[in-house]
Structures are given as structure tokens and as C-alpha cells.
Amino acid sequence: MARAICWSVWSSMSFSFVIAQILNGLASASSLFIVASGLTIVFGVTRIVNFAHGSLYMLGAYFAVTLMTPLLDVSRSFPMFVLGLICAALLTGVLGIALEVLLLRRVYKSPELLQLLITFGLVLVIQDLVIRIWGPLEILGPRAPGLRGAVSIAGVQVPSYDLFLIAMGPLVFGLIWLVLARTRFGILVRAATQDREMVAALGVNQSILFTGALFLGAALAGLGGALQIPRAAASPQMDIAVLTDAFVVTVIGGMGSVPGAALAALIIGQLNAFGIVVFPKSTLVLVFLLMAAVLIVRPYGLLGRAEPLSLRVVTPEGFTAIAPTSAPTWRWCGVLIAALTILPWAVDAYAQKIAIEILIFALAAFALAFLIGNGGLVSFGHAAYFGIGAYAAGLAVKKLGFGMETALLLAPLAGAGAAALFGVFIVRLSGIYLAMLTLAVAQIVYAVAVQWVELTGGDNGIVGVWPARWASSRITYYYLTLVLCSAGIFLLHRVLHAPFGYALRGARDSAVRADAIGLDVVKLRWLAFTLAGAATGLAGGLYAFSKGSIDPTLLAIPQSVDFLAMLLMGGIQHIAGALVGSTALHTLKVIALPLTDMWRMLLGVMIIAIVLLTPQGLVGGGLRLFRRSTRGGASA
Amino acid sequence: MMETGSEPLLEVHELDAFYGPAQALFNVSFKLARGEAVALVGRNGAGKTTTLKAIMGLIERRSRMSRYAGTDIRTSPTHRIARLGLGYVPEERRIFTDLTVAENLEVGRLPARSHRPPWTTTRLYKIFPNLGEMAGRSAGSMSGGEQQMLSIARTLMGNPDAVLLDEPSEGLAPLIVEQMAQAIVAMKNDGIAVLLSEQNLDFAASIVDRALSIETGAITFDGPIADLMQTRRHT
Ligand SMILES: Nc1ncnc2c1ncn2[C@@H]1O[C@H](COP(=O)(O)OP(=O)(O)OP(=O)(O)O)[C@@H](O)[C@H]1O
Ligand SMILES: [Mg+2]
Numbered sequence: 001m002a003r004a005i006c007w008s009v010w011s012s013m014s015f016s017f018v019i020a021q022i023l024n025g026l027a028s029a030s031s032l033f034i035v036a037s038g039l040t041i042v043f044g045v046t047r048i049v050n051f052a053h054g055s056l057y058m059l060g061a062y063f064a065v066t067l068m069t070p071l072l073d074v075s076r077s078f079p080m081f082v083l084g085l086i087c088a089a090l091l092t093g094v095l096g097i098a099l100e101v102l103l104l105r106r107v108y109k110s111p112e113l114l115q116l117l118i119t120f121g122l123v124l125v126i127q128d129l130v131i132r133i134w135g136p137l138e139i140l141g142p143r144a145p146g147l148r149g150a151v152s153i154a155g156v157q158v159p160s161y162d163l164f165l166i167a168m169g170p171l172v173f174g175l176i177w178l179v180l181a182r183t184r185f186g187i188l189v190r191a192a193t194q195d196r197e198m199v200a201a202l203g204v205n206q207s208i209l210f211t212g213a214l215f216l217g218a219a220l221a222g223l224g225g226a227l228q229i230p231r232a233a234a235s236p237q238m239d240i241a242v243l244t245d246a247f248v249v250t251v252i253g254g255m256g257s258v259p260g261a262a263l264a265a266l267i268i269g270q271l272n273a274f275g276i277v278v279f280p281k282s283t284l285v286l287v288f289l290l291m292a293a294v295l296i297v298r299p300y301g302l303l304g305r306a307e308p309l310s311l312r313v314v315t316p317e318g319f320t321a322i323a324p325t326s327a328p329t330w331r332w333c334g335v336l337i338a339a340l341t342i343l344p345w346a347v348d349a350y351a352q353k354i355a356i357e358i359l360i361f362a363l364a365a366f367a368l369a370f371l372i373g374n375g376g377l378v379s380f381g382h383a384a385y386f387g388i389g390a391y392a393a394g395l396a397v398k399k400l401g402f403g404m405e406t407a408l409l410l411a412p413l414a415g416a417g418a419a420a421l422f423g424v425f426i427v428r429l430s431g432i433y434l435a436m437l438t439l440a441v442a443q444i445v446y447a448v449a450v451q452w453v454e455l456t457g458g459d460n461g462i463v464g465v466w467p468a469r470w471a472s473s474r475i476t477y478y479y480l481t482l483v484l485c486s487a488g489i490f491l492l493h494r495v496l497h498a499p500f501g502y503a504l505r506g507a508r509d510s511a512v513r514a515d516a517i518g519l520d521v522v523k524l525r526w527l528a529f530t531l532a533g534a535a536t537g538l539a540g541g542l543y544a545f546s547k548g549s550i551d552p553t554l555l556a557i558p559q560s561v562d563f564l565a566m567l568l569m570g571g572i573q574h575i576a577g578a579l580v581g582s583t584a585l586h587t588l589k590v591i592a593l594p595l596t597d598m599w600r601m602l603l604g605v606m607i608i609a610i611v612l613l614t615p616q617g618l619v620g621g622g623l624r625l626f627r628r629s630t631r632g633g634a635s636a
Numbered sequence: 637m638m639e640t641g642s643e644p645l646l647e648v649h650e651l652d653a654f655y656g657p658a659q660a661l662f663n664v665s666f667k668l669a670r671g672e673a674v675a676l677v678g679r680n681g682a683g684k685t686t687t688l689k690a691i692m693g694l695i696e697r698r699s700r701m702s703r704y705a706g707t708d709i710r711t712s713p714t715h716r717i718a719r720l721g722l723g724y725v726p727e728e729r730r731i732f733t734d735l736t737v738a739e740n741l742e743v744g745r746l747p748a749r750s751h752r753p754p755w756t757t758t759r760l761y762k763i764f765p766n767l768g769e770m771a772g773r774s775a776g777s778m779s780g781g782e783q784q785m786l787s788i789a790r791t792l793m794g795n796p797d798a799v800l801l802d803e804p805s806e807g808l809a810p811l812i813v814e815q816m817a818q819a820i821v822a823m824k825n826d827g828i829a830v831l832l833s834e835q836n837l838d839f840a841a842s843i844v845d846r847a848l849s850i851e852t853g854a855i856t857f858d859g860p861i862a863d864l865m866q867t868r869r870h871t
Contacts, residue, residue, distance in 0.1 A: 184742060191732045191743045198730040201692055202744045203718035203794050 020156045021273040027162040029269025030169025031224060035242055036249035036261040037176055038220030044193035044256030045213035048104060049432050051119040053221050054243030055126035056092050060222025061234040062134050063088040065141040078146040088226035089219045096218020100211045106612060112431055113378045117568060118611045120561055124604030130236050141229030161230050173262055185212055193256050240557055244443040247436050248287055252294050254304020263302055284447045292425045299429060344478045352474050356481050356546045358586050360539045363485040365566040366578035367535035370492050374501055375528045376508035380435045381442025382563045385533040387555030389415040389540025394462040394550045404468035408541050415537015420530040427525035442560060449552040461551030465544045481542050488535045493575055504528055568610050645670045645798050645829050649701035653690035660686045662854045673830040675840035675861060678850035684833035685727050688800040692724050693717055721749055723796030727803050729787040733776030737767055740775050740786055744793035752827055760789045763819060781812035798829035805839050817842050837865055
């Protein structure tokens with residue numbers, strides 16, 4: 001049977017089909033390489049994974065559609081088109097300089113989590129700016145003059161523009177190589193990629209180097225975006241899509257390695273082209289399998305190298321120090337629970353609904369705090385487990401005909417199962433690689449939810465996921481949520497202060513040392529990841545019934561960032577931090593959303609401001625101020 | 637700016653240094669004159685490396701006074717200190733293994749700032765013939781001794797007036813150590829001041845006249861190296 005399928009697949013691949021797919025794959029490899037090389041150069045020098053790289057790509061595309069029309073009006077010629085490409089790339093490069101000087105420069109010494117968050121804040125800001133300036137609809141760019149037709153190769157009609165793209169890859173690679181190998185700037189970039197500190201000790205002013213790297217990286221992103229406009233319209237959604245692609249290429253190729261990016265782009269280009277034959281719907285699954293395989297064999301990518309052993313910190317000091325919860329704190333927790341118990345009687349139905357959502361988010365955010373604060377596992381894809389829990393509950397009710405009780409049991413199981421599965425790959429990594437893999441995994445889960453329409457309902461999602469009759473009143477559901485969420489939080493909190501929690505923190509602080517004292521670090525981290533997945537899955541299940549419907553946005557990156565933003569606002573050293581953060585963020589969102597169509601910009605600016613001003617989070621910063629004013633009255 | 641002949645080239649007064657919350661240097665004070673070679677001796681973990689790193693601004697440090705060539709360097713960033721003409725050759729050599737030998741030297745190149753003839757690759761290849769032969773090769777393929785030579789040569793490309801050398805003889809074969817001593821003496825004869833961190837007193841004595849002794853992060857001796865060897869022999 002399997003053999004028969006194989007045979008039919010191969011026989012369907014006629015010679016001309018193979019040629020067409022190879023060329024197709026090469027064209028997409030070129031595009032992938034151009035974007036990813038910029039990301040990898042910037043990372044190599046600054047050690048910051050620039051989430052805004054996709055935004056720069058998007059801006060490059062928008063600059064190109066805007067510039068191309070007047071340029072081609074002057075003369076409808078190919079050189080004019082190339083001029084447009086160059087202008088778009090240079091403009092984006094200049095924005096890269098601004099980004100470095102105004103923002104990145106302030107966080108080079110900051111923990112990775114904050115660096116990632118600040119560039120993500122920028123993603124949100126740029127998204128809204130683009131919609132403001134160019135509108136929410138796609139904009140079609142002009143076709144390239146002289147490259148509108150197709151060329152016949154071995155009986156296959158290949159679009160001329162694809163051939164142009166195929167040529168651009170090696171051309172850009174060659175130019176990058178010239179810069180890196182033949183200029184003093186390039187030599188310094190390569191040296192700094194290996195050992196920044198030594199470069200400084202030899203008298204090189206790194207600021208100039210970093211600014212230069214950002215210019216180059218941003219210009220490459222802009223060029224990548226500009227090159228796409230004859231093939232695909234410029235749209236405000238293209239930033240995240242390309243970001244995932246670029247992440248995958250750089251992770252597989254090895255962060256910081258330009259040849260690695262080229263190699264990975266070639267492989268992925270072909271994998272996508274021929275993967276269509278095996279998985280017509282989604283080649284992402286294949287790409288993920290490739291990434292997982294590469295990372296298991298070579299944790300730093302095909303041509304990457306291990307991070308130099310330096311004093312890199314993932315999370316801010318104080319941000320991670322989880323204070324043992326003292327007797328007064330427990331008393332406060334009691335007061336809080338009592339207040340939460342009375343709350344629904346004091347407010348209207350709408351506020352009850354908001355309160356339910358806040359409690360649910362608090363559980364998911366606490367699970368994330370548990371991972372970050374104890375495991376040092378900075379997950380950028382936390383929404384995946386939230387969404388999987390929600391889908392598990394929804395599908396259990398709608399497809400399998402289970403009741404709410406069973407569904408709420410299945411939700412944490414599904415969250416745990418997914419976390420256990422992905423965790424096998426994820427927990428082996430650390431720092432940036434881990435953050436990027438969690439994000440890539442979440443994007444793949446998202447893609448599956450969107451594309452597997454028969455099961456998930458695609459973009460429309462699943463509707464009519466209602467609670468059991470006994471829990472159908474809002475107040476009852478509120479109490480159900482309160483009981484389950486506070487139980488979840490207290491259980492996780494208990495684990496924190498059990499030997500398991502101490503061992504996990506030991507593993508976080510020094511993987512080497514924890515190894516030496518006989519703890520199986522990977523297993524500890526995997527258990528923590530699975531446990532957090534279970535708690536988050538439960539939150540997702542509760543959310544599904546509270547809303548009555550599920551859609552893929554629950555799994556999407558913005559949801560993951562919301563969870564991180566909640567922790568940023570609430571801090572994670574306090575048991576109530578997640579609740580404070582989810583209350584702050586969700587309330588703000590509920591108030592602001594009807595008032596402004598620029599919520600993302602607001603959130604982005606808020607994230608950037610918090611990172612720059614009070615990286616301990618609002619609660620952490622507030623507590624510090626309080627302690628300072630009371631001269632350390634309470635013990636830390 | 638004017639420099640009087642009597643002013644020391646490098647002067648450190650009550651230097652403290654920290655690794656996170658832990659203090660590793662306590663009140664370290666000393667002077668280094670133009671063209672002078674001084675050894676900084678001490679056991680493993682005494683604080684030699686820490687002293688050099690603190691001067692270069694590579695770790696958190698605090699001092700009452702730190703001046704190099706008449707400039708206050710208490711809070712200067714590392715690259716600015718290097719650009720004043722203070723070279724640093726780290727203990728681990730920290731060669732850029734992804735770069736070729738010639739490219740490593742290029743990273744170290746800074747404009748000449750003194751009356752001395754500037755260092756060029758040609759001049760360095762004369763002192764370190766091995767490097768000349770390997771100029772186009774990847775620095776990662778070199779032996780430990782060759783990497784040490786490259787590390788020194790790379791720092792010389794910055795035309796420093798003083799060099800902080802961290803245990804250049806460590807882990808090298810006796811023959812190479814001999815070559816290393818000759819190279820350092822050549823630097824000294826060229827008028828470059830040297831602060832040489834070293835555990836091997838005999839090696840140090842073949843190069844310098846004066847020594848500082850450091851124990852658990854504090855200076856315990858400052859004087860002729862012969863005296864230090866004398867007291868060591870007696871205890
Ligand atoms: N990165 C670090 N973090 C914390 N403590 C450190 C660090 N590096 C060195 N120390 C401590 O600072 C003290 C001085 O170390 P240093 O490296 O300066 O010694 P040293 O004299 O250079 O020794 P060696 O001869 O072994 O090179 C030691 O107690 C050491 O444990
Ligand atoms: Mg040392």
C-alpha cells in the first residue's frame with residue numbers, strides 16, 4: 001500500500017515537473033537567503049535576535065510599491081526597476097540605523113528576554129504605522145519591465161522574474177562575501193561575531209560596528225521585501241510570515257553564519273518545492289521536522305558555533321528571583337481570594353465576563369512565569385499550548401460529543417501532550433535558540449490550525465462550545481474558573497518550593513553545575529515544560545467555554561506576546577504578579593480597544609517603555625520603590 | 637596635551653574590581669613608567685588577570701585614580717582605553733579563529749600615535765617568521781605557541797606605548813617560551829612599557845627589573861624582582 005503511494009508519487013513527477021520544482025525552489029531559496037542573511041549578520045554582531053527584521057522586510061516592500069510607480073513613470077525600463085529596488089533597500093537600511101541608535105543601543109547589556117521584547121514591541125508599532133500610512137488592504141506592485149514573460153527551459157515555462165530572483169541570490173551572496181572578506185568593516189564584523197569584547201580591547205568602537213551591521217541587515221531585509229512585490233502584494237501581515245521563515249533558515253543554518261543561511265535556504269527551498277508532492281497542504285510540517293532533526297544533531301545549526309561562554313543572562317535579575325512566600329503574603333493571598341469570591345456579586349455581567357478572562361490569563365501567565373523564572377525557559381510560543389487546550393476542549397465537545405467535564409480534563413492533557421512532544425526538542429536548547437524554536441513551533445501549530453480546515457474550521461474556527469447546563473450561568477462559570485485557576489496557580493507554586501523547583505532553579509543558574517551534582521537537567525526542564533503545558537492547556541480549555549468559540553488567533557504570536565507582556569507588567573517574583581499583569585493588560589485592552597484602532601501601537605510603546613524604564617515589571621519596580629522608601633523594612 | 641617626562645605612563649590608585657557581587661581586587665595601586673617593564677606575579681587565582689582586565693575596563697571596577705598617558709581612564713570604555721595606546725594580550729589569547737592570520741592583524745590595526753616607526757605586518761613577520769608563512773591561513777589551525785605570537789603581534793598592530801601581557805608563557809614548550817622572552821625584550825627595547833602577569837619568576841626575571849606581587853587581590857610587594865626572589869628563597 002505504502003509502496004503503491006510512493007510509486008504513484010514518483011511516476012507523477014515527470015522530468016519537466018522536476019525541473020519546474022527545482023527552479024521554483026531555487027527562486028524561493030534566493031528570497032529566503034536574502035532576508036535571512038540580514039537577520040544572521042545582525043545577530044552575529046549584536047547578539048540580538050531582531051524580531052523587527054520581518055517588519056523591515058515589510059517596509060522594504062511598501063517602500064518599493066510606493067517608489068516604483070513614479071520611477072517607472074519616468075521610464076518603463078529594467079534599470080529603473082533596479083534603481084527602485086536599491087532605493088527601497090537603502091531607505092530600509094537608514095531605518096535600521098535609526099533603530100540601532102534609538103533603541104538597540106540601550107539594551108545590549110540587557111537580558112535576552114528584554115531584548116526580544118523590545119524588538120517585538122517595535123513589530124507592533126510598525127504594524128500599526130504601516131496600516132496608518134498605507135491602509136489595511138494589500139497593495140499590488142508593478143511587474144518588473146522586461147521580466148513579465150516566461151522562458152522555456154526543457155519544455156517548462158519558467159517566469160522570467162523567477163530566473164531574475166534565482167540570479168539575485170548568488171549575486172547578493174557574492175556582494176556580502178565581498179564586504180565581509182575584503183573590507184575592514186567586514187573583517188571587524190566577522191571578528192566581533194566571534195568575540196566582541198576582544199574587538200573592543202583592540203580599540204574598535206563597537207557602536208559604529210553595530211550601527212553598520214544594522215544598516216546592512218536592514219538593507220538586506222528591505223531588498224528582500226522589495227524583490228517580492230512583482231510576485232506578491234505588499235500587505236500588513238507579511239512581517240510575521242517572513243519572520244518565521246527567516247528564523248527557521250537562520251536556526252537551521254546556524255545563527256551568525258551567512259554561508260549557513262545560504263545552505264539552509266537552498267535546502268528549505270527544495271524541501272518546500274518537493275514537499276508539496278507529499279504534503280500538499282502544509283510543507284511547514286516537513287520544515288519543522290528538518291529543523292528538529294538538525295537541532296538534535298547540531299544544536300547550533302549546520303554551520304553555527306556554540307555561544308562563547310560568557311556571562312550572558314537570559315532574564316533580568318530580580319525578575320527571576322522568586323521570593324519564598326511568607327506568612328503575611330499568604331494572608332494577603334487569603335484576602336485576595338476572599339475578594340475574588342465576593343467580586344461577581346459586586347459587578348455587572350460584562351465585568352464578570354472580563355473577570356473570568358483575567359483569571360484564565362493569570363493561570364496561563366503564571367505557567368509562563370514558572371518556566372521563565374525557574375527553568376530560564378523563555379518561551380515565545382506560549383499561546384500554542386493555550387490554543388491547543390482550547391481546541392482540544394472544543395473538538396471534544398463538537399466532534400466527539402463529550403461533556404464539558406471531560407473536555408476540561410482533555411484540555412490540560414492535550415496541552416501537556418503537545419508540550420511533552422515539542423519539549424523533547426525545545427528543552428535541549430537554551431537562550432535565544434530556545435526562544436526561537438518555541439516561536440517556530442507555535443507558528444507551525446498556528447499554520448496547522450488555519451490550514452486543516454476539516455478539523456479546525458480554519459480561520460472561522462469552532463463555534464458553539466458552551467459549558468454544561470449546571471455551569472451555564474455566568475456566576476457559576478466564574479466560580480468554576482476561580483477554583484480551577486487558583487488551584488492551578490497554587491499547585492505550580494507548590495512545585496516551585498518543592499525539591500523539584502529548587503533543582504530546576506539550580507539547573508537554570510548553572511547547567512554545568514547542576515549536571516555535576518547529578519541532576520538530569522534535560523529531564524527536569526522537560527518535566528517543567530510539560531507541567532506548564534498542562535496548566536496552560538487547562539486555561540485554554542476554560543477560555544474556550546467562556547467564549548463559546550475558538551479561532552486560530554488563540555494560537556498566534558500576538559497571544560504569546562500578550563502573556564509575556566502580562567509578566568512584564570506584573571513581574572514574576574511574586575505569586576500575584578501574573579494576576580496583576582493579566583488584570584492590568586486585559587483591563588487596558590478592554591478599555592482601549594473600542595477607543596482606538598491603534599491598540600497594537602499602544603501595546604508596543606508600552607512594552608518598549610517598560611523594558612527601558614522598569615525592567616522588573618510594574619510590581620517589581622513598585623516593590624523596589626516601596627522597599628527603598630521603607631529602608632528595607634521587609635526582607636527581600 | 638603636554639606630558640612631562642616624570643609623569644608615569646600608567647598610574648593606578650586604590651583600584652577595586654568586582655565579579656558581580658564578589659569583590660576580587662582590593663586597593664591595588666602601582667605606577668608604570670614610560671618604557672619600563674614590570675612583572676605582576678602571584679599564584680593561581682591571586683588576581684593577576686583581574687588586575688589587567690580591570691585596567692582595561694573589561695570588568696566592573698572602581699578606583700580613586702586611574703590615568704594612562706595623562707588621561708583619566710576610571711570610567712572610560714574599553715575601546716577608548718585601547719585607543720589611547722594601551723595594548724592588552726589576554727591570557728586565553730582570544731585569537732579570531734574564523735579569520736586568517738593577516739585578518740587578525742588587521743583587526744588590531746590602529747593609527748600610529750608616537751614618534752616610533754609604526755608597526756606593519758612586514759615588520760611583525762620579521763619578528764615572528766611563523767606568522768609570515770601562515771598569513772593567509774585560518775588562525776584556528778595554528779598551534780598554541782603560534783596563537784600566542786599572533787595575539788601579541790595583533791596588539792602591536794595598535795602601536796601601543798604600553799602592553800598588558802597576561803601569562804604569555806603559560807602552557808608553551810620551553811623553546812617557544814624562549815622565543816617569547818626574546819620577543820618581549822624586543823618590544824621593551826623598542827620603547828614599549830610592559831606589565832607582565834606571570835607565575836614563573838625565573839621567566840619574569842629574564843625580562844623585567846621590577847616586580848609587583850599580588851595575593852588574594854591585594855598588592856603585597858613592589859620593588860626589584862631580585863629582592864622578591866630573595867625573600868621567596870628564604871621562605
Ligand atoms: N568570571 C569570574 N567570576 C567570578 N569570580 C572570578 C571570575 N574570574 C576570576 N574570579 C575570581 O577572582 C580571583 C582572581 O582571579 P584571577 O583570574 O584574576 O587570578 P589569576 O591571578 O589571573 O590566576 P591564574 O594564574 O590562574 O590566571 C579568583 O579568586 C577567581 O576565583
Ligand atoms: Mg590569570
